[in-house]
Amino acid sequence: MEQEVRSRKALEWDLSKSPVRELNNYLHHGLAQDGVEEVRVLNPDGAHHIAVGLDTPVKVEVMGNAGYYVGGMNKQAEITVHGSAGWSVAENIMSGVVRIEGYVSECAGASGHGGLLVIEKDASSRCGISMKGNDIVVGGDVGHFSAFMAQKGYLVVCGDAGDGLGDSLYEAVIYVRGEIKSLGADAQEEPMTDEDYVVLAGLLECAGFDDYRPEEFKRVASARKLYHWNSEHDQEY
Amino acid sequence: MTDKPDGEVDHALQENDAVTHGGQESFLYNRDVQAWVRKAANRGIYDIRGMGAKRKVPHFDDLVFLTASASRYPLEGYRERCETRTVLGSRNAKRPLELDTPITIAGMSFGSLSANVKEALGRGASAVGTSTTTGDGGMTDEERRSSKMLVYQCLPSRYGFNPDDLRRADAVEVVIGQGAKPGGGGMLLGQKISERVASMRTLPAGIDQRSASRHPDWTGPDDLTIKIEELREITDWEIPIYVKIGATRVENDVKLAVKAGADVVVVDGMQGGTAATQDVYIEHAGIPTLAAVVQANAALEELDVKGEVQLVVSGGIRTGADVAKAIALGADAVSIGQAVLLALGCNDHVWYKDGKTPVSAAEDYEKLGTRPGLCHHMQTGRCPVGITTQDPELEKRVDPEWGAKRLRNYLQVLNMEVATLARACGKSDVHHLEREDLVALTIESAAMAKVPLAGTDWIPGVTGF
Numbered sequence: 001m002e003q004e005v006r007s008r009k010a011l012e013w014d015l016s017k018s019p020v021r022e023l024n025n026y027l028h029h030g031l032a033q034d035g036v037e038e039v040r041v042l043n044p045d046g047a048h049h050i051a052v053g054l055d056t057p058v059k060v061e062v063m064g065n066a067g068y069y070v071g072g073m074n075k076q077a078e079i080t081v082h083g084s085a086g087w088s089v090a091e092n093i094m095s096g097v098v099r100i101e102g103y104v105s106e107c108a109g110a111s112g113h114g115g116l117l118v119i120e121k122d123a124s125s126r127c128g129i130s131m132k133g134n135d136i137v138v139g140g141d142v143g144h145f146s147a148f149m150a151q152k153g154y155l156v157v158c159g160d161a162g163d164g165l166g167d168s169l170y171e172a173v174i175y176v177r178g179e180i181k182s183l184g185a186d187a188q189e190e191p192m193t194d195e196d197y198v199v200l201a202g203l204l205e206c207a208g209f210d211d212y213r214p215e216e217f218k219r220v221a222s223a224r225k226l227y228h229w230n231s232e233h234d235q236e237y
Numbered sequence: 238m239t240d241k242p243d244g245e246v247d248h249a250l251q252e253n254d255a256v257t258h259g260g261q262e263s264f265l266y267n268r269d270v271q272a273w274v275r276k277a278a279n280r281g282i283y284d285i286r287g288m289g290a291k292r293k294v295p296h297f298d299d300l301v302f303l304t305a306s307a308s309r310y311p312l313e314g315y316r317e318r319c320e321t322r323t324v325l326g327s328r329n330a331k332r333p334l335e336l337d338t339p340i341t342i343a344g345m346s347f348g349s350l351s352a353n354v355k356e357a358l359g360r361g362a363s364a365v366g367t368s369t370t371t372g373d374g375g376m377t378d379e380e381r382r383s384s385k386m387l388v389y390q391c392l393p394s395r396y397g398f399n400p401d402d403l404r405r406a407d408a409v410e411v412v413i414g415q416g417a418k419p420g421g422g423g424m425l426l427g428q429k430i431s432e433r434v435a436s437m438r439t440l441p442a443g444i445d446q447r448s449a450s451r452h453p454d455w456t457g458p459d460d461l462t463i464k465i466e467e468l469r470e471i472t473d474w475e476i477p478i479y480v481k482i483g484a485t486r487v488e489n490d491v492k493l494a495v496k497a498g499a500d501v502v503v504v505d506g507m508q509g510g511t512a513a514t515q516d517v518y519i520e521h522a523g524i525p526t527l528a529a530v531v532q533a534n535a536a537l538e539e540l541d542v543k544g545e546v547q548l549v550v551s552g553g554i555r556t557g558a559d560v561a562k563a564i565a566l567g568a569d570a571v572s573i574g575q576a577v578l579l580a581l582g583c584n585d586h587v588w589y590k591d592g593k594t595p596v597s598a599a600e601d602y603e604k605l606g607t608r609p610g611l612c613h614h615m616q617t618g619r620c621p622v623g624i625t626t627q628d629p630e631l632e633k634r635v636d637p638e639w640g641a642k643r644l645r646n647y648l649q650v651l652n653m654e655v656a657t658l659a660r661a662c663g664k665s666d667v668h669h670l671e672r673e674d675l676v677a678l679t680i681e682s683a684a685m686a687k688v689p690l691a692g693t694d695w696i697p698g699v700t701g702f
Contacts, residue, residue, distance in 0.1 A: 020470065021470065021474070024470045024471075024473075025473060028473060029473075048463050048466065048467070049463075049466060049467050049470045052467055052470050052471050053400055053404075053470060053471030053472075055400065067463075068460075068463045068467070069454075069463065069464075069467045072467050072471065073399075073400040073403070073471055075400060087454065087455070087460065087463075088454035088455065091453070091454040092395065092398060092399070092400070092454075094399060094400060107453060107454045107455075110395075110453040110454040111395040111398065111453050111454065113399060113439070126453070129453040129454075130394070130395055130449065130453040132395070132439040133439055148453075149447070149449055149453075151438075151439045151440055152439050168447070170440060170441075170444075171440075171441065226445075226447075227427075227441075227444040227445060228427060228444065228445055229285075229424065229426065229445045
């Protein structure tokens with residue numbers, strides 16, 4: 001390993017010197033033997049696949065913009081991108097936290113099973129598509145078809161939501177503070193419950209978004225009319 | 238002739254109707270078509286069913302081998318060794334799959350199949366040194382334990398997909414489509430969503446489970462390249478990555494899969510099976526496996542990656558002859574789904590209690606409105622022989638040990654048949670079979686397979702019109 005261990009617990013990894021493949025291999029297999037608990041990734045320059053497949057409670061700081069799949073399939077790790085990120089950030093996340101300080105492109109948090117994804121600015125389309133238990137908190141807006149076929153978990157949108165929000169939702173719940181351009185098939189706006197306020201307050205607190213109050217949000221969930229196939233739903237299927 | 242209530246035509250009364258009753262039956266609006274129209278009018282909804290295309294299309298049966306004679310030298314059929322060992326995924330993976338046979342088990346989900354059947358598949362496949370494949374819904378512990386080599390599917394739904402199972406897989410297969418419904422998602426009706434299936438798929442039990450047709454985290458081929466890289470990064474470049482496509486625009490799709498970095502391309506023709514989709518989709522989308530294998534092989538040849546990227550072909554592979562012909566046309570291996578289920582008793586008139594005593598399933602077929610040999614009601618979850626079910630009682634009708642033995646026998650027969658034909662063609666390795674060993678019995682199959690019509694040197698579209 002060419003990278004310098006700054007102390008017993010912290011490491012700086014310069015991607016201009018050693019590529020992502022070596023970084024990931026180290027994050028998968030090398031951390032424990034070196035006793036490293038924090039890794040700062042320098043010069044990411046939009047590289048794809050930074051810190052994917054981690055399964056350890058390491059803290060990873062990406063010092064710039066990341067490309068596709070940063071934090072993909074994450075377990076346990078706490079990953080922060082001090083910049084923006086490309087497609088499918090934290091896809092299939094299982095646990096841990098992935099935080100993006102800037103903007104993200106499409107499919108953020110797709111098919112995640114657990115853990116928390118925080119996007120401080122806007123997310124593009126299909127944010128939270130196919131969610132299976134992960135939570136996503138977006139400080140800004142989300143694009144069209146967000147939470148498409150989302151099965152479980154919470155998507156919190158502090159800004160506006162684009163067209164087709166929550167299309168074909170299952171049991172996931174969406175909270176939106178701003179405007180909803182349109183709802184997708186089988187999604188409906190519902191009254192907030194006491195439980196919603198508690199859940200939402202917790203998520204906003206975890207995300208560090210202290211400026212927003214749960215009372216400002218709307219709840220969107222499934223109308224459950226597509227749960228059983230029948231001839232009245234010919235276009236929804 | 239009369240229509241039964243469900244629209245099925247009673248052919249017993251068909252003979253000489255035109256003569257007896259006068260008039261000529263319309264080809265376009267024959268009695269089958271009339272019955273279908275009336276059924277649609279009665280029900281107001283289309284048919285969902287299992288299995289693959291039932292219509293007759295050009296297939297491997299339309300080809301025959303030109304075995305050795307004076308101009309070719311055969312191997313001794315019962316003595317000389319003919320190699321069947323097959324390596325898949327040698328392009329990029331540190332640990333390619335080394336199989337003892339070119340015959341593998343296709344992806345079929347826990348959910349559509351019972352846990353007992355998944356276990357039987359793993360044990361039977363392992364006994365002959367080949368791989369089995371998960372399906373939509375994730376990997377069960379039973380199939381991981383019982384499968385020496387297990388391919389883990391990465392499907393659009395991502396039901397049950399997780400990094401722990403990914404890391405314990407022997408290969409990963411990114412599924413873009415399947416031959417029965419290329420371009421379509423899936424549907425597992427609520428009656429098959431048991432508590433365990435629901436839990437694996439993160440859905441409430443008993444609701445209809447729709448599988449997406451598009452992957453959630455990538456769209457076009459350039460994205461696929463990046464997705465494949467991500468999977469390699471997560472698995473430390475250890476295991477092969479397959480890309481599976483349903484056979485439509487095969488040449489383009491195979492090229493794109495290769496460009497995206499696939500180690501293995503799986504091409505599933507229109508005869509490929511499904512647990513449940515619309516009948517209209519099964520019968521009217523995709524191209525026959527025979528045409529697909531030829532186009533896929535041409536794409537690999539054009540990219541000069543033969544031997545580097547392996548081709549697996551599926552969709553209607555039933556016999557050793559089918560396997561041998563697919564290999565001769567360019568496949569490195571085949572994968573089998575429907576015939577494997579038949580080997581386990583699908584459509585049989587009996588099931589075997591404790592793997593021994595035959596018990597009639599006639600009554601259960603009748604309840605489904607069908608008969609042994611005609612059943613395609615996988616979607617109901619009421620499989621009379623206990624294969625495509627999640628019902629705890631029906632599931633007991635397949636004993637895993639019995640099923641494993643049946644599968645082992647079946648795969649062994651296929652492997653022996655392939656080697657028999659290869660030896661007869663003078664090949665010491667089944668992978669040495671080549672297109673030059675084949676001729677076609679019909680003009681259509683000659684054109685699709687790009688081999689001469691038997692008794693001629695005419696290949697339609699290649700050597701003249």
